[in-house]
Amino acid sequence: MSRYYDYVLGLIPAALIGVTAFLNLVGLSLTAAVPVGAGVALAFMGHAMFVRAPLNDADRTAAGSTSGAASPSGAGPSTGSPPGGGPLAGSGSD
Template sequence: MTGYYDYVLGLIPAALIGITAFLNLVGLSLTMALPVGAGVALVLMGHAMFVRGPLSDADSPPGESGSAPGHPPASNPSSGAAASGGPATSGGSD
């Protein structure tokens, strides 16, 4: 089954070669058409890496298919020394 990244891997050389060839055929010089084709290929790579970047199972939000069944999501401590950033004290004076 083909996924998003399979299409991106196919579109990178297609954009570089195809857009460059098309622009060259319509009259743009090769020295101007090649950077345009490379720019489109660069935009495709940037989109695949940063806009719709791959996530590992550890990065996926809880409740998605990557989480193990029967294990609750990790909770953040909301009180005590960990929340304030200081050491836990008993409240007495020294």
């Protein structure tokens, strides 16, 4: 999966420069071609962040096991929430 993000990091400047240069060579003005190239680069970034979002090791193993089998501790699949009920549980703010 890390190779995907390596490709995305290479495609961002390639899309920005390549699309801008191509549109400029076709006859579009530079001030109109740059936003189009930036939009294509932004689409690559959005795809990498939201469509194929990076996963940490716990999420990757949970996503890989779709059988729904209980974990070795018998507690079932992890939901990713911290123990104690929520993000502010045990923070000491009363």
